[in-house]
Amino acid sequence: MYTRYLSRLFSAMAGPRPVVLSGPSGAGKSTLLKKLLKEYEGVFGFSVSHTTRSPRPGEENGKDYHYVTREYMQASIDKGDFIESAVFSGNMYGTSRASVQAVKDKNLICVLDIDMQGVRAVKTTDLNPIYIFIQPPSMSILEKRLRDRETESEESLQKRLHAAQVDMVISKDPGIFDVVIVNDSLDDAYGKLKDTLIEEIKKVQKTNLSS
Structure with missing residues (x-):
């Protein structure tokens, strides 16, 4: 029932096609994303996830994550209220519907x-994003x-490495990701990321110009 509800919800959500960016911690997702948001200001919006872990030095609540209690x-x-959630190293992570809707309401690529x-x-919803996997x-x-x-x-590092190895194997399964980008050279990886998204980028730019 909940999955059907999400399907109806996202079918009704107008706006640019979202992007799912996945990959192991340390693969360079954050660096690539920051470059994308800087170059295409007014095109992309970052869906800020929730987590129960404590902030790391330099991280800001509401910008890097929404830091909340496990009970909340x-x-x-x-x-x-969440599209997806997971537990890693004892901490909960998740994406709320509200965080996605807030970006789409601004006519931005979430x-x-x-x-x-x-x-x-x-993948159980009708959100229909572009699925991209960033690989070390x-x-x-x-x-x-x-x-x-x-x-x-x-201990935490070994858990991350094990999870990364599993994810990299799964990423090769057909039908999961539209594109797998190996982040060997940051410039090359960023170029491939832009090429993958350029069609949606142009749509948003055209809409923003005409509005």
Whole structure:
């Protein structure tokens, strides 16, 4: 019943086609996304996720994440306020309907930065996004990137690496992602990302010019 409700909800939501951006932590999704939002100001909107984890140094509530309590988030999920949610390393993460709607209401391309479990959840709706997977060049490079952050315990890091390995295998399954981009060179990866989205970008730019 809930899935059917979401399907009706998103069928009725007018606006630009959203983008689902997925990939392992450390693959470079955030860097690519920041470049995209900077170059195409007034075209993209970032769907800010909710999480129960504590903010890292430099992160801002409402910008990087909505930082909430486990009780609040579980109650919101139970009410059906979330499109997708997942638990990783003991912390809850999720995308609320309101965060997507807020972006679409501005006639912006809504970007959802979500994990593989979230991707599967979105696929049960009629949101109809463009699915993009950002992949590191290798597991050894990914491990180095994560270690260089110095934000993970060894146990947490190993969990992330294991999850990344699983996600990279799943990403090869046909029908899950429209495009898989290997982030070996940031410029090349960004070029492929823009090429994938340029049609939707032009539609939004044309609409904004005529409005």
